[in-house]
Amino acid sequence: MRAPDRPSAFTGDNARDKYFTAYGRVLGELWPVPVEAIDVETRAGSVRIHRAGPAEGDPVVLLAGADGNALAWYRYIEPLARMRPVFAVDPLGEPGRSVQTRPLATGAEVAGWLTDEQVRELSVPVQVLLGARSAVHDARAVAARLAEIAPSWRVEIVPDTGHALPVEAPDLITERILTFPGQTRAEIATPVHSTDRG
Known part of the structure; x- marks a missing residue:
């Protein structure tokens, strides 16, 4: 195209x-x-x-x-x-x-204003929710990349959901937003995880 x-x-x-x-x-x-x-x-x-x-x-x-x-x-x-x-x-x-x-x-131009260095400099709590079955990106690869450049971020891979995570799991997302950033320091230290039991 x-x-x-x-x-x-x-x-x-x-x-x-x-x-x-x-x-x-x-x-x-x-x-x-x-x-x-x-x-x-x-x-x-x-x-x-x-x-x-x-x-x-x-x-x-x-x-x-x-x-x-x-x-x-x-x-x-x-x-x-x-x-x-x-x-x-x-x-x-x-x-x-x-x-x-x-x-x-390109996608790089769309997000070009946000560089890895700027991500590292963010001082506010950040939470990222990823659909485990997204057809657009590899959720585990994205989580691993974020763990590398932003280890303080909380990243969760949500099972049985795709790229339309906000449509597929609105109650879960609302709950995660309203309870964040209430997790303990120990939880922040190991932010990348998955709720997938499979």
Whole structure:
């Protein structure tokens, strides 16, 4: 498939307006909590972030996968926002309210702003949940890589789930988010594990 040579965009003003109308309606119907829209400028465009929940507390950042946007997290917003500040992101290059201004031709460019060194410098607690049967990546290889560059991160491989883990196991994910980072220091010291019994 040929790499894109221009930023992702709507075909015209009419298409954009129709999409934004539908987007706003879905946001209002599915998100039962007040939401603040924040636009953050990056080197590849303006990123729309929806903020909900209290002003204080450990924040939760929700990033949608390919072909998704912040609306995909509608099942999670109400239970999470009761306890934590929540930031749901519309990724650049995907349908949503973010505005891409330069092409992102490869996966490396999409995530190019986050280098291994920047990952190592993150000082906040991080938890990663991986679907054991993802067809997109090797969950054990990803866990091993994260253990190498970010040994303090908590990484869990969830059995019997694929790449659509948020859709397949919403209750488990909500529970993991709300109880994190409450684990003990000993648990942090050995972060990579699997709940798979097989």
